[in-house]
Amino acid sequence: MESTATHKPFSRPRRTFRRHAAPNVPHRREPVAKINPLPEKSGGAPKLKVYALGGLEEIGRNCTVFEMGDDIVIIDIGLQFPEEDMPGIDYIIPNITSLRGKEKNIRGVIVTHGHYDHIGGIPHIMPRLGNPVLYTAPLTAGIIRKRQEEYPKAPKLNIVLVKGDSRITLGKYFVFEPFHINHNISDAFGVSLQTPYGTILHTGDFKFDYTPVNDEPADLVRIAMFGGAGNVLALLSDSTDSDEEGHQISESDIGKDLRKVFEMAPGRIIFGTFASLLTRVQFILTLATEYNRKVLIQGRSLISNIEIAHDLGYLKYAPGVFIEERDFKKIPDNKVVVVCTGAQGERNATLMRIANNEHRFISVKKGDTLVFSSSVIPGNERTIQSLKDTLITQGARIIHTQNMDVHAGGHAKQEDLKLMMRLTKPKYFIPVHANRYLLQAHADVAESIGIPHDNIFMPRNGQVVEFDAHGGRLTDETVITDYVMVDGLGVGDVSEVVLRDRQMLAGDGMFVVIVTVDKKTGALIGSPDIISRGFVYLKESKDLIERARAKVKKIMLDSDKNSPAFEDYIKNKIRNEVGQFLFQETRRRPMVLPVLIDV
Numbered sequence: 001m002e003s004t005a006t007h008k009p010f011s012r013p014r015r016t017f018r019r020h021a022a023p024n025v026p027h028r029r030e031p032v033a034k035i036n037p038l039p040e041k042s043g044g045a046p047k048l049k050v051y052a053l054g055g056l057e058e059i060g061r062n063c064t065v066f067e068m069g070d071d072i073v074i075i076d077i078g079l080q081f082p083e084e085d086m087p088g089i090d091y092i093i094p095n096i097t098s099l100r101g102k103e104k105n106i107r108g109v110i111v112t113h114g115h116y117d118h119i120g121g122i123p124h125i126m127p128r129l130g131n132p133v134l135y136t137a138p139l140t141a142g143i144i145r146k147r148q149e150e151y152p153k154a155p156k157l158n159i160v161l162v163k164g165d166s167r168i169t170l171g172k173y174f175v176f177e178p179f180h181i182n183h184n185i186s187d188a189f190g191v192s193l194q195t196p197y198g199t200i201l202h203t204g205d206f207k208f209d210y211t212p213v214n215d216e217p218a219d220l221v222r223i224a225m226f227g228g229a230g231n232v233l234a235l236l237s238d239s240t241d242s243d244e245e246g247h248q249i250s251e252s253d254i255g256k257d258l259r260k261v262f263e264m265a266p267g268r269i270i271f272g273t274f275a276s277l278l279t280r281v282q283f284i285l286t287l288a289t290e291y292n293r294k295v296l297i298q299g300r301s302l303i304s305n306i307e308i309a310h311d312l313g314y315l316k317y318a319p320g321v322f323i324e325e326r327d328f329k330k331i332p333d334n335k336v337v338v339v340c341t342g343a344q345g346e347r348n349a350t351l352m353r354i355a356n357n358e359h360r361f362i363s364v365k366k367g368d369t370l371v372f373s374s375s376v377i378p379g380n381e382r383t384i385q386s387l388k389d390t391l392i393t394q395g396a397r398i399i400h401t402q403n404m405d406v407h408a409g410g411h412a413k414q415e416d417l418k419l420m421m422r423l424t425k426p427k428y429f430i431p432v433h434a435n436r437y438l439l440q441a442h443a444d445v446a447e448s449i450g451i452p453h454d455n456i457f458m459p460r461n462g463q464v465v466e467f468d469a470h471g472g473r474l475t476d477e478t479v480i481t482d483y484v485m486v487d488g489l490g491v492g493d494v495s496e497v498v499l500r501d502r503q504m505l506a507g508d509g510m511f512v513v514i515v516t517v518d519k520k521t522g523a524l525i526g527s528p529d530i531i532s533r534g535f536v537y538l539k540e541s542k543d544l545i546e547r548a549r550a551k552v553k554k555i556m557l558d559s560d561k562n563s564p565a566f567e568d569y570i571k572n573k574i575r576n577e578v579g580q581f582l583f584q585e586t587r588r589r590p591m592v593l594p595v596l597i598d599v
Helices: 122-130 138-148 220-228 251-264 276-289 300-311 325-330 351-357 382-393 413-424 436-448 496-506 542-557 566-586
Strands: 048-054 064-067 071-076 091-093 106-110 132-134 159-161 168-170 173-181 190-194 198-202 232-239 269-272 294-296 336-340 369-370 396-398 428-432 462-466 471-478 484-488 510-517 527-534 591-599
Touching: 048 336, 071 173, 106 122, 106 168, 106 173, 122 138, 132 138, 132 173, 138 159, 138 300, 173 220, 220 369, 220 413, 232 413, 232 462, 251 369, 269 351, 276 294, 276 336, 294 300, 294 325, 325 471, 336 351, 369 382, 382 396, 413 436, 428 436, 510 542, 510 566, 527 542, 542 566
Parallel strands: 071 106, 106 132, 132 159, 198 232, 232 428, 269 336, 269 369, 294 336, 369 396, 510 591
Antiparallel strands: 048 064, 048 462, 064 071, 091 484, 168 173, 173 190, 190 198, 462 471, 510 527
16 A cells, blocks of 8 residues: 555545545445436425524534425434533434424435534434435445444444435435535535525535645535526535634645644654544654654544545555554654544543543653644533643643644635635525524624625524525424433433432532331431531531431421321421521532431
8 A cells, every 4th residue: 555645635536425445445335326307396385494403502413404395304413512511421412303203204314424413313313213314425424334333233224325426316305416525524515405495505514625635625616506506595504613714724734734743743742633533644644654653543433433444545554654552662752653532631532541641551751742633622621721731741742723733624714604605695594503603603704795684594403494485584483402412321311300410419419318217106216327428528517417417307206107108208308408408507509318218
């Protein structure tokens, strides 16, 4: 296999996403979508409803539904990482309550690219949707299949690969065509949905990159053709970087600063990045070969994605560039590179374990250069800063996007967003994929280039936008978009009540009151036992504990032991009165857990 340093970027006919597999690597064959004719416009067509099950009030959980008569098309089924006030939650997925009973109407699920905020909900949700056909590109399909292996009870997915010239009829009212855009993962595409009322364009995550790595520039000619036809009803466009002026830098532009890192680093170089940022991995492998360094990959998801991308021909590297874990300590520090996950401060990711001295064989030492080669996901700022502080304390030198261009974002900035609007010339505009602040910033950009204010819709999650022969409108109709939280093997079994209990335990701890009573008489036996966890330290709060114990004794003496509901009554009374007592004394509200033992 030739080195990327001399490898010419993949050449392929424009508007096709299909690549050939690497030599001697068996390619998994999936059906490729056929080119189908456009359906004729039909008079008296039903209204087109568009609503998001996530992605309009947060970064993540992207899932957009298009519903027209008995035809339903879904774009992306992503996950959202938990907020800091969601202890124990692994991630959040879209709520599909609005689609129950309509499973047979789903004509297809279109997945725009392989990032988890667009594919992460697939193993949980596709079986509940009746396992409809999933349309996507080869690399995305490979990542989805690999993730699906972690869920052996989930049914085998029915994946159909799309090409740039695919035209796929989905039911009576929709025709799907992909169009090539750039992102920081290969095989990303935008979606054109042709309907009787006009064409709906959904950009997916995008930027315009004129010198991409292992990819072609976005197909501006194709995108302009949609606008030239004058039939774009609405544009749904990525808003992630809508508050940033100018153009997004090219992925190839960061090569100069990454090269400086290799030239300046006296010892080991440790890169923290996203598992799906394979264009960045390609750069690192190329430079490692050029500077005669060996590469150790750490992180199961990163290893998996590299294998998939290599097998499909998206990733090229020289033989022998990788080393095994057993050989890591045999290599001189100035001849090794570590590429790992965890640049967002995830508690179980490799970089966090390295920082906390919990990794099996890697620990930070003076002379190490730590490169945060990724953007900061909103909400992770404090965790990442803490991670940087820890690494600095251990003697590492930190390089990040504020002091060097070591990361190129995957999302369009304001000038690129304007270009997308000018090329497509939509009648209506809907900013998507961000929190409310960024959606509004994107709406302001749209208005600044002449899109009428009344034609810019900013729905909330679940709020229906409606189109018909008379135009479009933001309605008062809503569907359920409550959080469905995944916790371990449980999906949706952690409710808001459970989450509030966890928050209470995390905030004020718990206060357990154990009361032993005579089974026959209901009389108190001995003195109540009290356990405090996360509230007060028992040995230093003896007076408070004794007064709480006296409170419980009084409650027991004043209660009717002959009442048939004695146990429930006494538990509620202890919970309420002891809770009120503790709040009066400490201004804190621990969770009070009464336990009655009959003997």
